[in-house]
Amino acid sequence: MRIGELAARTGVGERSLRYYEQQGLLASDRTPGGHRDFPERAVDRVIRIQELYAAGLNSSKIGQILPCMRDEDGGPSVRAxxxxxxxxxxxxxxxxxxxxxxxxxxxxxxxxxxxxxxxxxxxx
The missing domain is CATH 1.20.5 (Single alpha-helices involved in coiled-coils or other helix-helix interfaces)
Incomplete structure (x- = not known):
């Protein structure tokens, strides 16, 4: 899905989504035209990131904890x-x-x- 659709589905602005990607919190592929193409599971990931921000964590701490948390696509990949x-x-x-x-x-x-x-x- 394109960044605009991800923004609409999560209520998170495109600028924030680009920031999440820059910080390594979110990943996308690129279309032949260079547009971001996010997988369906990105919706859950963005919601999780927002929950962690709301809990008072900064992007650096979120980057450390995300790989330790269960995601829609399976279990944690590393232990904290x-x-x-x-x-x-x-x-x-x-x-x-x-x-x-x-x-x-x-x-x-x-x-x-x-x-x-x-x-x-x-x-x-």
């Missing part, structure tokens, strides 16, 4: 190093801390909403 696993666990711990902070922030807002609602009701 202990150092990479430790880095990923540290990133997960950071996200857990952020989630805890967000939950506490929501609780404070809930208290403020209740307090503000009580004042409005008392004034009415």
């Amino acid at each position: 190093t202990p150092a990479l696993v430790a880095e990923l666990a540290a990133e997960r711990d950071r996200i857990d801390r952020m989630i805890g902070d967000l939950v506490r922030s929501r609780e404070v807002l809930d208290e403020a909403i209740v307090a503000a609602s009580g004042r409005i009701a008392a004034e009415a």
Whole structure:
């Protein structure tokens, strides 16, 4: 499939797809006219890349972890190093801390909403 179709099917811009390819995260063949030709499995790969970005990983880390992850076309081709696993666990711990902070922030807002609602009701 051409880059425009891949972009449409994944919701990821063509510029980002070119960047993924430049970083070695995504691969394509070339048509005789020089256009990129992506395999069907590229859709799943782009979605996986987006999920990893959303998890807070950068392209370098994604490049290290992608070969260790199960893809649509089979199992992982390599095992992650202990150092990479430790880095990923540290990133997960950071996200857990952020989630805890967000939950506490929501609780404070809930208290403020209740307090503000009580004042409005008392004034009415």
